[in-house]
Amino acid sequence: MSNTQITAVTELDRSHYKTKVYSGGHFIYSDEPEAMGGTDEGMSPAALLLASLGSCTAITIRMYADRKQYNLDTIKIDLAICSEDQMDKSTIITRTIEFTGQLSEEEKARLMQIADKCPIHKILSNPIKIETSAKN
Structure with a gap:
């Protein structure tokens, strides 16, 4: 991430619950599944959170591997978040990382350490x- 402040704008009209999300000239939808009254036309907010962590982790690993000239072909990251009723004083996110390419065990171990450095x-x-705050 750069030192520039990151901003996002979300807008929800009377649609159930398809939300427009804008940031840095980009646009996506967030939504809820049909079973929850949504239109299922976008990822749920929790899935977007996991997508942020997964993509940031993959980008951080890729930057490091490229800089160190590791022979890393692909990075696959599986993520899950605990159910809402389990989110009392802590929330558990599980993250499993898979690498393909000609990597030594030392390189794999270093990439796992680098994963935790993602912003x-x-x-x-x-x-x-x-x-x-409310805006008038």
């Missing part, structure tokens, strides 16, 4: 304070 991992591993 989104750092954000999610520290206390988060959310300041909310």
Whole structure:
């Protein structure tokens, strides 16, 4: 991540629950499954959170592997988050990383260490304070 502040704007009209998400000139939808009253036309907010962690992890690993000239072909990251009723004082996200390519055991171990250096991992591993205000 750069030192520039990252911003996003979400908009939800009377649609159930398809939400427009804008950031940095890009646009996606977030939604809920039909079983929850949504249209299932986008990822759920929790899936977007996991996608942020997974993509940030993969990008961080790729940057490091390229810089060190590791023979890393692909990175696959499977993520899951505990159910909402299990989110009391802590939330558990599981992350399983798979590498393909000609890598030594030492290189694989180093890439696993680098995975925890991704900015989104750092954000999610520290206390988060959310300041909310209304706009008139």
